[in-house]
């Protein structure tokens with residue numbers, strides 16, 4: 001796994017997804033090296049870089065050109081990217097142009113979550129998986145409801161991570177915001 005502080009950042013682009021959350025997402029993804037994966041809303045590239053190390057082909061989609069640029073720089077910095085296609089498009093348009101996939105990780109949706117999930121599920125091969133990471137309560141609920149409407153059995157895990165910060169007199173645990181991971185079973 002790539003440490004958080006090894007990502008180049010752009011103050012205008014969210015991410016990277018915290019290391020602990022990336023760990024869980026990669027465990028759930030269960031990639032074995034031959035899969036086609038899509039990262040919807042690649043941001044800084046946190047998830048894209050982990051996918052690039054584990055899948056055979058990765059499509060990293062973001063409608064913000066600054067996100068595509070910083071993801072590209074992070075791929076280059078870590079010597080990854082030969083198997084990654086960067087797509088500066090809205091998620092719906094990008095997914096409409098893709099063929100079969102084994103995994104979709106959705107970290108941004110811009111109010112289009114239902115359509116994004118429909119398109120991802122239409123392209124999903126047997127045994128494939130959809131994973132949504134969500135901070136907003138509304139996104140968590142919508143992801144659960146849409147995936148169930150599409151006929152999936154769904155799991156949800158809420159992650160509340162605290163990291164130790166060293167002070168002169170000891171170690172203080174500093175909480176990060178909770179994130180839900182919603183995934184098809």
Ligand SMILES: C[S@@+](CC[C@H](N)C(=O)[O-])C[C@H]1O[C@@H](n2cnc3c(N)ncnc32)[C@H](O)[C@@H]1O
Pocket residue numbers: 013014015016017040041042043044045046047048061062063064067089090091092107108109110111112
């Ligand atoms: C929270 S960030 C994702 C962070 C990323 N997982 C990482 O580890 O760096 C969400 C991203 O989704 C993108 N986004 C939101 N809605 C989108 C849409 N409909 N189509 C494409 N990108 C979208 C935003 O531009 C933003 O960069």
